[in-house]
Amino acid sequence: MFGIDTQTGKIVWSFFDENLSSSLRLYPMKKMQIFVQRTTAHFPHSPRCTVVTKDGIIISFNPITGNIEDKRKLNEIVKQTMLLYHVDDTYLKGVLILDNSNTAHLYPSSTKQPFIKQKDNYFMVVGYENIGLLEGYAFSSYDESNKKAHRVWSLTLPVTSTDPSFTTNKIEIIFKKHGEHVHSQGRVLGDRSVLYKYLNPNLMVVTIEGTDSTISEFGKKSSFITIHLIDAVNGNVIYSAVHKRSRGPVFVVHSENSVVYSYYNEKSRRTEISSLELYEGKTQANATSFSSIYREITKPEIIEHQNFIFPTGVLAMVDTLTEKGITNKHLLIALPSGGILELPKAFVDPRRPIHPTPEHREEGLIPYVPELPIPSEGIINYNKSLVNVRDIVTAPSSLESTCLVFAYGLDIFYTRVTPSKTFDILKDDFDHWLIAGVLLILVGLSYFSKWLAAKKSLNNAWK
Numbered sequence: 001m002f003g004i005d006t007q008t009g010k011i012v013w014s015f016f017d018e019n020l021s022s023s024l025r026l027y028p029m030k031k032m033q034i035f036v037q038r039t040t041a042h043f044p045h046s047p048r049c050t051v052v053t054k055d056g057i058i059i060s061f062n063p064i065t066g067n068i069e070d071k072r073k074l075n076e077i078v079k080q081t082m083l084l085y086h087v088d089d090t091y092l093k094g095v096l097i098l099d100n101s102n103t104a105h106l107y108p109s110s111t112k113q114p115f116i117k118q119k120d121n122y123f124m125v126v127g128y129e130n131i132g133l134l135e136g137y138a139f140s141s142y143d144e145s146n147k148k149a150h151r152v153w154s155l156t157l158p159v160t161s162t163d164p165s166f167t168t169n170k171i172e173i174i175f176k177k178h179g180e181h182v183h184s185q186g187r188v189l190g191d192r193s194v195l196y197k198y199l200n201p202n203l204m205v206v207t208i209e210g211t212d213s214t215i216s217e218f219g220k221k222s223s224f225i226t227i228h229l230i231d232a233v234n235g236n237v238i239y240s241a242v243h244k245r246s247r248g249p250v251f252v253v254h255s256e257n258s259v260v261y262s263y264y265n266e267k268s269r270r271t272e273i274s275s276l277e278l279y280e281g282k283t284q285a286n287a288t289s290f291s292s293i294y295r296e297i298t299k300p301e302i303i304e305h306q307n308f309i310f311p312t313g314v315l316a317m318v319d320t321l322t323e324k325g326i327t328n329k330h331l332l333i334a335l336p337s338g339g340i341l342e343l344p345k346a347f348v349d350p351r352r353p354i355h356p357t358p359e360h361r362e363e364g365l366i367p368y369v370p371e372l373p374i375p376s377e378g379i380i381n382y383n384k385s386l387v388n389v390r391d392i393v394t395a396p397s398s399l400e401s402t403c404l405v406f407a408y409g410l411d412i413f414y415t416r417v418t419p420s421k422t423f424d425i426l427k428d429d430f431d432h433w434l435i436a437g438v439l440l441i442l443v444g445l446s447y448f449s450k451w452l453a454a455k456k457s458l459n460n461a462w463k
Contacts, residue, residue: 048060056075094108135151275306280302340379
């Protein structure tokens with residue numbers, strides 16, 4: 001592991017752990033997740049990050065200095081991990097670890113009491129990729145004597161066996177980003193009514209890639225892609241869509257009430273981007289909170305779904321992220337040509353009309369065109385080509401207008417993007433000297449006016 005200075009690109013610190021390396025060789029992971037338990041906003045407490053492997057190795061380190069603060073090993077195989085929302089007295093978020101015996105472990109132990117107070121609000125989903133089984137666990141019975149998690153629902157998805165040449169993943173689960181802020185609960189329409197968003201914080205996207213019994217013209221089994229939107233608390237299937245004669249890799253962007261995903265259409269031999277948005281309708285069930293316990297309010301009334309043609313392939317796809325969620329959303333797409341495209345999310349709006357009306361124009365909807373553009377000014381890395389991008393990571397900055405972007409693969413690239421321009425930053429050509437001179441003149445005129453007023457009142461007193 002190593003840390004990079006984002007301003008210069010130099011490696012500030014690095015360390016190698018032999019046990020961690022052996023664990024990753026024994027249990028390969030698609031992507032090792034780093035849990036940010038505490039940021040730099042809680043001085044004098046140092047920031048802290050933690051990684052957890054499949055065989056129970058836990059390493060905590062300071063992301064600024066690279067110093068290892070704690071290292072331990074559980075004697076159990078880890079089934080699932082999750083970062084808690086509540087903090088302890090030192091503003092540290094705990095990591096909830098579920099082992100193969102369904103026993104819950106909390107790291108560090110200081111986060112146990114906050115977890116016990118909020119245990120009814122925590123649920124966990126475990127997916128078994130080979131058999132397509134999803135299980136939901138709750139921790140309402142957790143205490144010092146009983147640390148077992150109990151299963152509340154299970155769902156078996158239709159996953160078929162694949163050919164040896166079909167090497168893509170069978171099942172993948174995508175949740176929303178941890179702690180994402182939603183600025184607006186609704187969308188103002190052209191007739192001044194409000195279309196309320198379906199903001200389910202427990203919604204997860206499950207993608208399945210498999211093959212069916214249909215034989216294609218080339219003598220191979222036809223592949224398909226299935227998308228399921230499932231409530232992680234009660235296991236209800238909110239929405240499903242099947243794309244026949246399509247294959248992966250599937251890249252999913254799950255944010256607020258929308259899901260955008262890309263796949264390759266084998267029938268048309270092109271890459272397509274599919275977009276869907278979920279709405280509660282013109283009336284909102286509950287403006288203050290959302291509950292997945294009551295089944296009558298868990299499904300949206302309106303689901304908009306639309307497909308678009310993307311003129312090239314996709315290596316990775318994410319969306320921009322800001323501190324308060326006020327700034328417009330843009331999609332960041334890694335292209336095989338080496339560029340990273342910043343595409344406004346308005347282009348993949350499923351509500352784009354074929355024949356726009358005055359209400360649509362008032363709302364600002366773009367007329368529907370199947371082909372998505374790749375404008376040259378939307379390439380954020382300019383002439384610096386990035387080869388074989390594995391993933392793109394976005395993070396908010398202290399400025400609402402700015403989103404931090406980090407792409408890695410064979411190359412490493414870091415930059416900042418401003419989806420809604422720099423509305424909270426002064427421009428580079430801002431004339432500071434002119435403003436300072438005007439302020440000094442105004443201050444001088446105010447004192448001169450004060451002296452004239454005092455002199456006038458004195459003369460009036462003598463008359």
